[in-house]
Amino acid sequence: MGIRPSVGRTGVCWDDAMVESLFGALKNELVHRTVFPSREHARRTIVRYIEIFYNRKRLHSGLGYKTPAEV
Template identity: 45%
Template sequence: MKKYGAVLSVSRKGNLYDNALMESFYRTIKRELIHGAEFTTPEQARKEVFKYIELYYNTKRMHSSLHYLSPVEYEKAYSS
């Protein structure tokens, strides 16, 4: 991890669900975008991940934890 400048994400002792939302997101993006993809450059991979998050995941993909709304729709519906 040090070689790539990454910071480890470790749950606090006794808190099993500390990272559950991010782990769920990582599983989803791997299943829906990464597996089977053939990126030719790191830049292409970054662009595809950005497009997936900003143009699909946040705006169109329904989330069961958000009453089957996209994050954007949920914010519109429940923000004051």
């Protein structure tokens, strides 16, 4: 599937920076602002946020203010 494991040493965060950015945005923009009535509702809402908003609509400064889908 083309997935490579982390190869960084302890305390070196460069290989995790992109996923940490995603998790930070997810928490700040969605999770901490939403009350989920069930675990399943939370799962569906988070998947929708990532697949529709984060990857296709949200502009990312690290990508030259483009979406991941555009890059």
